[in-house]
Amino acid sequence: MSQYQAVFLILLIFFAGDLIGALTKAKISSMFVIMMGFLVLFMTGAYPADIMTTSGFAAVASLGQYFLLFNMGTTVDIPQLKREWRTVVGAMIGMAAAVVGCAVAIPIIGKDFALAAAPVVNGGIVATTTMVKACEEASLPAAAGLATFIYAVQKFVGTLPASNCGLGVANKLVEELRAKHAADPNYSWYNEQSGESGTAKKAPFWQSIKKYYTTFICLAIGAAAIVIAEVVAGFFKGTPLSFINMSIMCMVLGIVARNTGLVPPAIMATQAKANGFFSFLSLCTIIPSLAKIDISMIPTIGFATVVIFVLVMAFTFVVFFLTPAWKVVGSKKLSIGIAMCQMIGYPGTELIATEITNAVAETEEERDAVTAKIQTAYVISGFTSVTILSVVIAGVLANFIG
DSSP: OOHHHHHHHHHHHHHHHHHHHHHTTTSSOHHHHHHHHHHHHHHHTSSOTTHHHHHTHHHHHHHHHHHHHHHHHHTOOHHHHHHTHHHHHHHHHHHHHHHHHHHHTHHHHOHHHHHHHHHHHHOOHHHHHHHHHHHHHTTOHHHHHHHHHHHHHHHHHHHHHHHHHHHHHHHHHHHHHHHHHHHOTTOOHHHHHTTSOOOOOOOOHHHHTGGGOOHHHHHHHHHHHHHHHHHHHHHHTTSTTTTOOHHHHHHHHHHHHHHTTSSOTTHHHHTSOOHHHHHHHHHHHHGGGGGGOOGGGHHHHHHHHHHHHHHHHHHHHHHHHHSGGGGGTTOHHHHHHHHHGGGTOTTHHHHHHHHHHHHHOOSHHHHHHHIIIIIHHHHHHHIIIIIIIHHHHHHHHGGGOO
């Protein structure tokens, strides 16, 4: 197989994943199609195990994770997180419940499986990449395969509860709006929101030199951040703070750069136009772990996956239905929906919120009210868990694999 044939065959699976995702309106996750496609093709021998190496992607794939992390950091709007603190805390409680669920699974599936799974349930591709790499370095191919498999299927697990709980909250909100209109024909939801601050913000520094943020300048900024992250992380090696690795530092530098106004939000996506390619490279780092799964591992990985999700869901529902934790958010159903967003991530959280809005809202006012309630909570929750905290959790737990 030539390099170009390998590149084509790899991208063919990604093409199929995106196409099916688009045709089904994300009801079938593109990531599920991609991961299951590679798993089947590797196990049947249709694709060679070294296809990533042959294509040349394996040599540069690790770069994608660090550029992606820096970009994730530049999407973090600290003032917005402060305003939505109840959602942030609710998401953190949901993540804690998931980690406890994974911890309880240790006597059943083993320490390495449980540790590999926890950050993946909490997050997305970056957390998965971190745990797969840690498992492979510890010569634990089954654990690496479990992390990849959970990443592929967790959207299915989280979507239904997030959708049903969100619908319950949205229906109640719309009923309340209609009751208020019936009691007072002059009532306006918009007037209720007008009390929020409308203070004009000072333009950030980057806007004054916006024309200079070209593709290559932005890529150079990202590369500079990666070098700084490597140097700083090196200082922490061998110290009690050794969990502060390159991944965490790249994200921290992105957060600082964005919130001090030095760079535009989502710099790699909006300015460099390269975020899609970096996401692709990050996936290329975890796909080879699927080639190391043989048929004898399938029952073990399948059983471990079921145990993980059963315990995660059980602890999540117990925490938000049987304890006062739901009071942070103000609704049991919305709390569950927020907790599920860690397994869905963006843009899935926004798509679910949009479907909920379309299902229950009949007027523009109702649409705006439901969007403000559901979409804001779901997107912020997924952002808090997938983009920020799961990376930190993965960085810490990766040290205990093996």
